Amino acid sequence: xxxxxxxxxxxxxxxxxxxxxxxxxxxxxxxxxxxxxxxxxxxxxxxxxxxxxxxxxxxxxxxxxxxxxxxxxxxxxxxxxxxxxxxxxxxxxxxxxxxxxxxxxxxxxxxxxxxxxxxxxxxxxxxxxxxxxxxxxxxxxxxxxxxxxxxxxxxxxxxxxxxxxxxxxxxxxxxxxxxxxxxxxxxxxxxxxxxxxxxxxxxxxxxxxxxxxxxxxxxxxxxxxxxxxxxxxxxxxxxxxxxxxxxxxxxxxxxxxxxxxxxxxxxxxxxxxxxxxxxxxxxxxxxxxxxxxxxxxxxxxxxxxxxxxxxxxxxxxxxxxxxxxxxxxxxxxxxxxxxxxxxxxxxxxxxxxxxxxxxxxxxxxxxxxxxxxxxxxxxxxxxxxxxxxxxxxxxxxxxxxxxxxxxxxxxxxxxxxxxxxxxxxxx
Numbered sequence: 001x002x003x004x005x006x007x008x009x010x011x012x013x014x015x016x017x018x019x020x021x022x023x024x025x026x027x028x029x030x031x032x033x034x035x036x037x038x039x040x041x042x043x044x045x046x047x048x049x050x051x052x053x054x055x056x057x058x059x060x061x062x063x064x065x066x067x068x069x070x071x072x073x074x075x076x077x078x079x080x081x082x083x084x085x086x087x088x089x090x091x092x093x094x095x096x097x098x099x100x101x102x103x104x105x106x107x108x109x110x111x112x113x114x115x116x117x118x119x120x121x122x123x124x125x126x127x128x129x130x131x132x133x134x135x136x137x138x139x140x141x142x143x144x145x146x147x148x149x150x151x152x153x154x155x156x157x158x159x160x161x162x163x164x165x166x167x168x169x170x171x172x173x174x175x176x177x178x179x180x181x182x183x184x185x186x187x188x189x190x191x192x193x194x195x196x197x198x199x200x201x202x203x204x205x206x207x208x209x210x211x212x213x214x215x216x217x218x219x220x221x222x223x224x225x226x227x228x229x230x231x232x233x234x235x236x237x238x239x240x241x242x243x244x245x246x247x248x249x250x251x252x253x254x255x256x257x258x259x260x261x262x263x264x265x266x267x268x269x270x271x272x273x274x275x276x277x278x279x280x281x282x283x284x285x286x287x288x289x290x291x292x293x294x295x296x297x298x299x300x301x302x303x304x305x306x307x308x309x310x311x312x313x314x315x316x317x318x319x320x321x322x323x324x325x326x327x328x329x330x331x332x333x334x335x336x337x338x339x340x341x342x343x344x345x346x347x348x349x350x351x352x353x354x355x356x357x358x359x360x361x362x363x364x365x366x367x368x369x370x371x372x373x374x375x376x377x378x379x380x381x382x383x384x385x386x387x388x389x390x391x392x393x394x395x396x397x398x399x400x401x402x403x404x405x406x407x408x409x410x411x412x413x414x415x416x417x418x419x420x421x422x423x424x425x426x427x
Contacts, residue, residue, distance in 0.1 A: 020383060027376055038365035043354035048347030052340045059336035066329025073322030080315035134258045141255025156240070160232035169224050173217045180213030205387060 011017065162168075187205050 016383070016386065023376070023380055023383060027380070030372055030376060035369055037369060038362055040362050041358045043351050043358055046347035046350045046354075048343050048350065050347075052344035052347060055336060055340040055343065059333055059340070062336070063329035063333045066325045066332075070322035070326035070329070073318045073325065077315035077318035077322065080318065081312040134260075134263075137258025138255050139258075141251045141253075141258060143251070154233065154236075157229065157233040157236040160235040160239070162228050162232070165225065165228040169221050172220050172224060176213060176217050176220060180209060180216075184209055208387065 012020075184206060187209060191201075191205075
Protein backbone atom coordinates (compact mmCIF):
# COMPACT_ATOMS: atom_id res chain seq x y z
CA UNK A 1 0.00 0.00 0.00
CA UNK A 2 1.43 3.42 -1.01
CA UNK A 3 2.07 6.07 1.68
CA UNK A 4 0.94 9.68 0.98
CA UNK A 5 2.87 12.61 2.54
CA UNK A 6 1.03 15.98 2.86
CA UNK A 7 3.10 19.13 3.47
CA UNK A 8 1.26 22.40 4.41
CA UNK A 9 3.11 25.75 4.40
CA UNK A 10 1.32 28.82 5.89
CA UNK A 11 2.70 32.21 4.87
CA UNK A 12 1.70 35.82 5.28
CA UNK A 13 0.97 38.02 2.34
CA UNK A 14 4.30 38.49 0.46
CA UNK A 15 4.18 42.29 0.63
CA UNK A 16 3.61 42.29 4.40
CA UNK A 17 6.20 39.55 4.91
CA UNK A 18 8.86 41.46 2.98
CA UNK A 19 8.11 44.71 4.83
CA UNK A 20 8.30 43.02 8.23
CA UNK A 21 11.68 41.49 7.34
CA UNK A 22 12.92 44.88 6.14
CA UNK A 23 11.68 46.51 9.37
CA UNK A 24 13.52 43.91 11.49
CA UNK A 25 16.73 44.43 9.50
CA UNK A 26 16.53 48.21 9.93
CA UNK A 27 15.89 47.87 13.67
CA UNK A 28 18.82 45.49 14.10
CA UNK A 29 21.14 47.78 12.14
CA UNK A 30 20.09 50.75 14.27
CA UNK A 31 20.38 48.98 17.62
CA UNK A 32 23.79 47.48 16.71
CA UNK A 33 25.25 50.96 16.19
CA UNK A 34 26.54 52.73 19.35
CA UNK A 35 24.97 56.11 20.22
CA UNK A 36 26.89 59.08 21.61
CA UNK A 37 24.49 60.61 24.11
CA UNK A 38 24.81 64.36 24.83
CA UNK A 39 25.89 65.51 28.27
CA UNK A 40 23.92 67.96 30.40
CA UNK A 41 25.74 71.17 31.31
CA UNK A 42 25.18 73.56 34.24
CA UNK A 43 25.55 77.31 33.76
CA UNK A 44 28.26 78.79 35.98
CA UNK A 45 28.18 81.96 38.05
CA UNK A 46 27.81 85.12 35.99
CA UNK A 47 30.22 88.07 36.35
CA UNK A 48 27.42 89.93 38.16
CA UNK A 49 27.11 87.19 40.77
CA UNK A 50 30.88 87.11 41.29
CA UNK A 51 30.94 90.90 41.68
CA UNK A 52 28.07 90.67 44.20
CA UNK A 53 29.99 88.12 46.29
CA UNK A 54 33.07 90.36 46.29
CA UNK A 55 30.93 93.33 47.31
CA UNK A 56 29.46 91.32 50.20
CA UNK A 57 32.96 90.35 51.37
CA UNK A 58 34.22 93.91 51.14
CA UNK A 59 31.32 95.18 53.29
CA UNK A 60 32.03 92.82 56.19
CA UNK A 61 33.46 94.81 59.12
CA UNK A 62 33.17 98.19 57.36
CA UNK A 63 30.89 99.41 60.13
CA UNK A 64 33.49 98.82 62.89
CA UNK A 65 35.20 102.28 62.75
CA UNK A 66 31.81 103.98 63.07
CA UNK A 67 30.87 101.71 65.96
CA UNK A 68 34.16 102.45 67.76
CA UNK A 69 33.60 106.20 67.37
CA UNK A 70 30.03 105.83 68.61
CA UNK A 71 31.26 103.91 71.68
CA UNK A 72 33.77 106.65 72.50
CA UNK A 73 31.03 109.30 72.23
CA UNK A 74 28.72 107.30 74.50
CA UNK A 75 31.46 106.89 77.11
CA UNK A 76 32.06 110.64 77.06
CA UNK A 77 28.32 111.23 77.51
CA UNK A 78 28.26 108.95 80.56
CA UNK A 79 31.13 110.92 82.06
CA UNK A 80 29.24 114.20 81.73
CA UNK A 81 26.08 112.69 83.23
CA UNK A 82 28.05 111.32 86.17
CA UNK A 83 29.54 114.74 86.76
CA UNK A 84 26.03 116.17 86.87
CA UNK A 85 25.10 113.91 89.80
CA UNK A 86 28.07 115.24 91.78
CA UNK A 87 26.88 118.85 91.65
CA UNK A 88 24.15 118.46 94.26
CA UNK A 89 24.35 122.00 95.66
CA UNK A 90 22.70 123.42 92.55
CA UNK A 91 19.33 121.87 93.38
CA UNK A 92 18.90 123.47 96.86
CA UNK A 93 16.83 126.38 95.60
CA UNK A 94 14.21 124.01 94.14
CA UNK A 95 13.17 122.36 97.44
CA UNK A 96 10.44 124.81 98.44
CA UNK A 97 8.90 124.77 94.98
CA UNK A 98 8.70 120.99 94.98
CA UNK A 99 7.01 120.95 98.43
CA UNK A 100 4.34 123.38 97.27
CA UNK A 101 3.60 121.30 94.18
CA UNK A 102 3.26 118.11 96.24
CA UNK A 103 0.88 119.74 98.74
CA UNK A 104 -1.28 121.03 95.90
CA UNK A 105 -1.39 117.53 94.44
CA UNK A 106 -2.43 116.09 97.82
CA UNK A 107 -5.25 118.63 98.13
CA UNK A 108 -6.49 117.77 94.68
CA UNK A 109 -6.35 114.06 95.53
CA UNK A 110 -8.51 114.62 98.61
CA UNK A 111 -11.01 116.63 96.56
CA UNK A 112 -11.25 113.82 94.02
CA UNK A 113 -11.88 111.27 96.74
CA UNK A 114 -14.60 113.42 98.26
CA UNK A 115 -16.24 113.72 94.85
CA UNK A 116 -16.55 109.89 94.59
CA UNK A 117 -13.68 109.36 92.16
CA UNK A 118 -12.70 105.86 93.48
CA UNK A 119 -16.15 104.42 92.75
CA UNK A 120 -16.10 105.85 89.23
CA UNK A 121 -12.69 104.30 88.52
CA UNK A 122 -13.82 100.94 89.91
CA UNK A 123 -16.90 101.02 87.65
CA UNK A 124 -14.73 101.75 84.63
CA UNK A 125 -12.40 98.86 85.55
CA UNK A 126 -15.34 96.44 85.91
CA UNK A 127 -16.71 97.42 82.51
CA UNK A 128 -13.30 96.89 80.94
CA UNK A 129 -12.97 93.40 82.41
CA UNK A 130 -16.50 92.44 81.29
CA UNK A 131 -16.12 93.76 77.72
CA UNK A 132 -17.06 90.72 75.53
CA UNK A 133 -15.59 92.08 72.29
CA UNK A 134 -12.27 90.23 72.57
CA UNK A 135 -13.93 86.96 73.56
CA UNK A 136 -16.32 87.26 70.62
CA UNK A 137 -13.40 87.65 68.19
CA UNK A 138 -11.69 84.63 69.71
CA UNK A 139 -14.90 82.54 69.42
CA UNK A 140 -15.24 83.56 65.78
CA UNK A 141 -11.61 82.52 65.13
CA UNK A 142 -12.16 79.12 66.76
CA UNK A 143 -15.32 78.56 64.76
CA UNK A 144 -13.50 79.44 61.53
CA UNK A 145 -10.73 76.96 62.30
CA UNK A 146 -13.29 74.22 63.01
CA UNK A 147 -15.04 74.87 59.70
CA UNK A 148 -11.72 74.76 57.83
CA UNK A 149 -11.35 71.06 58.68
CA UNK A 150 -14.46 70.01 56.67
CA UNK A 151 -14.13 66.96 54.39
CA UNK A 152 -13.77 67.62 50.65
CA UNK A 153 -16.89 66.52 48.68
CA UNK A 154 -15.90 64.92 45.34
CA UNK A 155 -19.39 65.70 44.04
CA UNK A 156 -18.39 69.37 43.89
CA UNK A 157 -16.21 68.50 40.86
CA UNK A 158 -19.37 68.60 38.70
CA UNK A 159 -19.36 72.37 38.92
CA UNK A 160 -15.91 72.45 37.26
CA UNK A 161 -16.77 70.12 34.32
CA UNK A 162 -16.18 71.51 30.84
CA UNK A 163 -19.56 72.30 29.29
CA UNK A 164 -18.17 71.59 25.80
CA UNK A 165 -16.82 68.14 26.70
CA UNK A 166 -19.71 66.16 25.20
CA UNK A 167 -19.48 68.12 21.95
CA UNK A 168 -15.76 67.33 21.70
CA UNK A 169 -16.38 63.62 22.45
CA UNK A 170 -19.12 63.38 19.81
CA UNK A 171 -16.87 65.07 17.23
CA UNK A 172 -14.04 62.65 18.02
CA UNK A 173 -16.42 59.66 17.64
CA UNK A 174 -17.63 61.01 14.29
CA UNK A 175 -14.02 61.43 13.11
CA UNK A 176 -13.20 57.82 14.06
CA UNK A 177 -16.35 56.56 12.31
CA UNK A 178 -15.44 58.56 9.21
CA UNK A 179 -11.94 57.02 9.12
CA UNK A 180 -13.53 53.58 9.58
CA UNK A 181 -15.93 54.22 6.66
CA UNK A 182 -13.00 55.29 4.47
CA UNK A 183 -11.09 52.11 5.43
CA UNK A 184 -14.21 50.00 4.71
CA UNK A 185 -14.59 51.55 1.26
CA UNK A 186 -10.91 50.92 0.55
CA UNK A 187 -11.30 47.30 1.71
CA UNK A 188 -14.34 46.80 -0.55
CA UNK A 189 -12.42 48.28 -3.46
CA UNK A 190 -9.53 45.90 -2.82
CA UNK A 191 -11.93 42.95 -2.60
CA UNK A 192 -13.58 43.91 -5.89
CA UNK A 193 -10.21 44.22 -7.61
CA UNK A 194 -9.24 40.79 -6.22
CA UNK A 195 -12.57 39.24 -7.25
CA UNK A 196 -13.40 38.39 -3.66
CA UNK A 197 -16.10 40.99 -2.95
CA UNK A 198 -19.14 39.51 -1.17
CA UNK A 199 -17.27 36.45 0.02
CA UNK A 200 -16.81 35.17 3.55
CA UNK A 201 -13.36 36.72 3.82
CA UNK A 202 -14.68 40.11 2.79
CA UNK A 203 -17.43 39.89 5.43
CA UNK A 204 -14.92 38.91 8.10
CA UNK A 205 -12.70 41.87 7.22
CA UNK A 206 -15.66 44.26 7.35
CA UNK A 207 -16.79 42.90 10.72
CA UNK A 208 -13.24 43.15 12.12
CA UNK A 209 -12.94 46.72 10.84
CA UNK A 210 -16.26 47.68 12.44
CA UNK A 211 -15.18 46.06 15.74
CA UNK A 212 -11.93 48.03 15.63
CA UNK A 213 -13.86 51.25 14.97
CA UNK A 214 -16.20 50.62 17.92
CA UNK A 215 -13.27 49.67 20.15
CA UNK A 216 -11.37 52.84 19.22
CA UNK A 217 -14.49 54.94 19.79
CA UNK A 218 -14.97 53.40 23.23
CA UNK A 219 -11.38 53.99 24.27
CA UNK A 220 -11.37 57.56 22.91
CA UNK A 221 -14.64 58.49 24.65
CA UNK A 222 -13.52 56.88 27.92
CA UNK A 223 -10.13 58.64 27.85
CA UNK A 224 -11.64 62.04 27.01
CA UNK A 225 -14.33 61.80 29.68
CA UNK A 226 -11.87 60.47 32.27
CA UNK A 227 -9.47 63.34 31.45
CA UNK A 228 -12.30 65.87 31.75
CA UNK A 229 -13.40 64.48 35.12
CA UNK A 230 -9.85 64.34 36.51
CA UNK A 231 -9.24 67.97 35.45
CA UNK A 232 -12.52 69.03 37.06
CA UNK A 233 -11.66 67.08 40.24
CA UNK A 234 -8.22 68.68 40.38
CA UNK A 235 -9.67 72.18 39.94
CA UNK A 236 -12.35 71.50 42.57
CA UNK A 237 -9.70 70.22 45.01
CA UNK A 238 -7.53 73.30 44.44
CA UNK A 239 -10.51 75.61 44.94
CA UNK A 240 -11.44 73.75 48.14
CA UNK A 241 -7.90 73.95 49.52
CA UNK A 242 -7.59 77.66 48.65
CA UNK A 243 -10.92 78.35 50.37
CA UNK A 244 -9.84 76.36 53.43
CA UNK A 245 -6.49 78.20 53.60
CA UNK A 246 -8.24 81.56 53.37
CA UNK A 247 -10.61 80.44 56.14
CA UNK A 248 -7.70 79.35 58.35
CA UNK A 249 -5.86 82.65 57.76
CA UNK A 250 -8.98 84.70 58.47
CA UNK A 251 -9.81 82.67 61.57
CA UNK A 252 -6.24 82.97 62.86
CA UNK A 253 -6.18 86.72 62.32
CA UNK A 254 -9.59 87.09 63.96
CA UNK A 255 -8.46 85.06 66.99
CA UNK A 256 -5.25 87.08 67.30
CA UNK A 257 -7.24 90.31 67.06
CA UNK A 258 -9.53 89.08 69.85
CA UNK A 259 -6.54 88.13 71.98
CA UNK A 260 -4.92 91.53 71.47
CA UNK A 261 -8.18 93.30 72.20
CA UNK A 262 -8.78 91.28 75.38
CA UNK A 263 -5.21 91.83 76.59
CA UNK A 264 -5.41 95.56 76.00
CA UNK A 265 -8.82 95.80 77.69
CA UNK A 266 -7.65 93.83 80.74
CA UNK A 267 -4.46 95.89 81.04
CA UNK A 268 -6.42 99.13 80.82
CA UNK A 269 -9.00 97.86 83.29
CA UNK A 270 -6.25 96.77 85.68
CA UNK A 271 -4.59 100.17 85.51
CA UNK A 272 -7.86 102.00 86.07
CA UNK A 273 -8.76 99.63 88.91
CA UNK A 274 -5.43 100.19 90.60
CA UNK A 275 -5.89 103.92 90.28
CA UNK A 276 -9.34 103.62 91.84
CA UNK A 277 -7.96 101.54 94.70
CA UNK A 278 -5.31 104.14 95.27
CA UNK A 279 -7.94 106.80 95.53
CA UNK A 280 -10.02 104.63 97.82
CA UNK A 281 -7.20 104.00 100.28
CA UNK A 282 -6.40 107.63 100.72
CA UNK A 283 -8.43 109.48 103.29
CA UNK A 284 -8.06 112.82 104.96
CA UNK A 285 -5.61 111.56 107.59
CA UNK A 286 -3.32 110.00 105.02
CA UNK A 287 -3.30 113.08 102.84
CA UNK A 288 -1.09 114.92 105.34
CA UNK A 289 1.32 112.01 105.59
CA UNK A 290 1.39 111.64 101.80
CA UNK A 291 2.05 115.34 101.54
CA UNK A 292 5.09 115.11 103.85
CA UNK A 293 6.41 112.08 101.97
CA UNK A 294 5.73 113.82 98.72
CA UNK A 295 7.63 116.87 99.91
CA UNK A 296 10.68 114.79 100.73
CA UNK A 297 10.41 112.89 97.48
CA UNK A 298 9.93 116.11 95.56
CA UNK A 299 12.99 117.64 97.16
CA UNK A 300 15.12 114.66 96.31
CA UNK A 301 13.65 114.38 92.82
CA UNK A 302 14.11 118.09 92.21
CA UNK A 303 17.74 117.90 93.21
CA UNK A 304 18.51 114.98 90.92
CA UNK A 305 16.29 116.32 88.17
CA UNK A 306 18.01 119.67 88.16
CA UNK A 307 21.38 118.00 88.21
CA UNK A 308 20.40 115.95 85.19
CA UNK A 309 19.03 119.05 83.48
CA UNK A 310 22.13 121.15 84.07
CA UNK A 311 24.99 118.68 83.78
CA UNK A 312 23.75 116.03 81.38
CA UNK A 313 23.07 118.36 78.43
CA UNK A 314 26.55 117.89 77.09
CA UNK A 315 26.22 114.15 77.71
CA UNK A 316 23.05 114.00 75.65
CA UNK A 317 24.74 115.86 72.84
CA UNK A 318 27.63 113.42 72.83
CA UNK A 319 25.22 110.50 72.98
CA UNK A 320 23.38 111.88 69.94
CA UNK A 321 26.63 112.12 68.03
CA UNK A 322 27.43 108.51 68.91
CA UNK A 323 24.03 107.33 67.74
CA UNK A 324 24.43 109.22 64.47
CA UNK A 325 27.82 107.63 63.87
CA UNK A 326 26.39 104.17 64.57
CA UNK A 327 23.49 104.87 62.22
CA UNK A 328 25.86 106.00 59.48
CA UNK A 329 27.85 102.78 59.80
CA UNK A 330 24.70 100.65 59.80
CA UNK A 331 23.28 102.53 56.80
CA UNK A 332 26.50 101.99 54.86
CA UNK A 333 26.37 98.25 55.50
CA UNK A 334 22.66 98.15 54.61
CA UNK A 335 23.15 100.05 51.36
CA UNK A 336 26.08 97.86 50.37
CA UNK A 337 24.10 94.71 51.18
CA UNK A 338 21.12 95.94 49.16
CA UNK A 339 23.32 96.80 46.19
CA UNK A 340 25.08 93.42 46.33
CA UNK A 341 21.75 91.62 46.60
CA UNK A 342 20.35 93.48 43.56
CA UNK A 343 23.49 92.73 41.57
CA UNK A 344 23.34 89.06 42.55
CA UNK A 345 19.68 88.84 41.50
CA UNK A 346 20.53 90.33 38.10
CA UNK A 347 23.28 87.74 37.70
CA UNK A 348 20.91 84.98 38.81
CA UNK A 349 18.42 85.97 36.12
CA UNK A 350 21.16 85.90 33.47
CA UNK A 351 22.33 82.53 34.77
CA UNK A 352 18.79 81.16 34.58
CA UNK A 353 18.55 82.28 30.94
CA UNK A 354 21.89 80.59 30.20
CA UNK A 355 20.71 77.41 31.89
CA UNK A 356 17.50 77.46 29.83
CA UNK A 357 19.67 77.65 26.69
CA UNK A 358 21.76 74.69 27.88
CA UNK A 359 18.64 72.67 28.64
CA UNK A 360 17.12 73.49 25.23
CA UNK A 361 20.33 72.40 23.47
CA UNK A 362 20.38 69.15 25.46
CA UNK A 363 16.71 68.47 24.66
CA UNK A 364 17.28 69.11 20.94
CA UNK A 365 20.29 66.77 20.90
CA UNK A 366 18.34 64.04 22.69
CA UNK A 367 15.46 64.48 20.22
CA UNK A 368 17.93 64.07 17.33
CA UNK A 369 19.28 60.84 18.88
CA UNK A 370 15.78 59.47 19.50
CA UNK A 371 14.32 60.43 16.10
CA UNK A 372 15.33 57.24 14.16
CA UNK A 373 14.02 55.03 16.98
CA UNK A 374 10.73 56.91 17.13
CA UNK A 375 10.33 56.62 13.38
CA UNK A 376 10.97 52.86 13.39
CA UNK A 377 8.66 52.36 16.38
CA UNK A 378 5.87 54.24 14.57
CA UNK A 379 6.47 52.18 11.46
CA UNK A 380 6.45 48.92 13.46
CA UNK A 381 3.24 49.95 15.21
CA UNK A 382 1.65 50.63 11.82
CA UNK A 383 2.73 47.19 10.59
CA UNK A 384 1.22 45.51 13.65
CA UNK A 385 -2.07 47.33 13.17
CA UNK A 386 -2.31 46.65 9.41
CA UNK A 387 -4.69 43.72 8.60
CA UNK A 388 -2.87 40.90 6.84
CA UNK A 389 -3.86 37.73 5.01
CA UNK A 390 -2.31 34.27 4.99
CA UNK A 391 -1.99 31.69 2.24
CA UNK A 392 -1.64 27.93 2.57
CA UNK A 393 0.23 25.69 0.16
CA UNK A 394 -0.36 21.92 0.33
CA UNK A 395 1.79 19.37 -1.50
CA UNK A 396 1.03 15.59 -1.54
CA UNK A 397 3.60 13.00 -2.60
CA UNK A 398 3.39 9.23 -2.88
CA UNK A 399 6.72 7.34 -2.87
CA UNK A 400 7.24 4.80 -5.70
CA UNK A 401 3.99 5.79 -7.47
CA UNK A 402 3.39 5.38 -11.16
CA UNK A 403 3.47 8.10 -13.79
CA UNK A 404 -0.33 8.46 -13.74
CA UNK A 405 -0.37 9.08 -10.02
CA UNK A 406 2.49 11.57 -10.36
CA UNK A 407 0.63 13.56 -13.01
CA UNK A 408 -2.56 13.56 -10.94
CA UNK A 409 -0.67 14.69 -7.82
CA UNK A 410 1.02 17.50 -9.72
CA UNK A 411 -2.30 18.73 -11.02
CA UNK A 412 -3.75 18.67 -7.48
CA UNK A 413 -0.81 20.61 -6.12
CA UNK A 414 -1.12 23.25 -8.84
CA UNK A 415 -4.82 23.60 -8.17
CA UNK A 416 -4.18 23.98 -4.44
CA UNK A 417 -1.54 26.65 -4.99
CA UNK A 418 -3.85 28.55 -7.32
CA UNK A 419 -6.70 28.45 -4.78
CA UNK A 420 -4.40 29.53 -1.95
CA UNK A 421 -3.13 32.39 -4.09
CA UNK A 422 -6.67 33.62 -4.77
CA UNK A 423 -7.75 33.30 -1.11
CA UNK A 424 -4.59 35.18 -0.02
CA UNK A 425 -5.17 38.02 -2.46
CA UNK A 426 -2.05 37.22 -4.49
CA UNK A 427 -3.86 36.45 -7.79
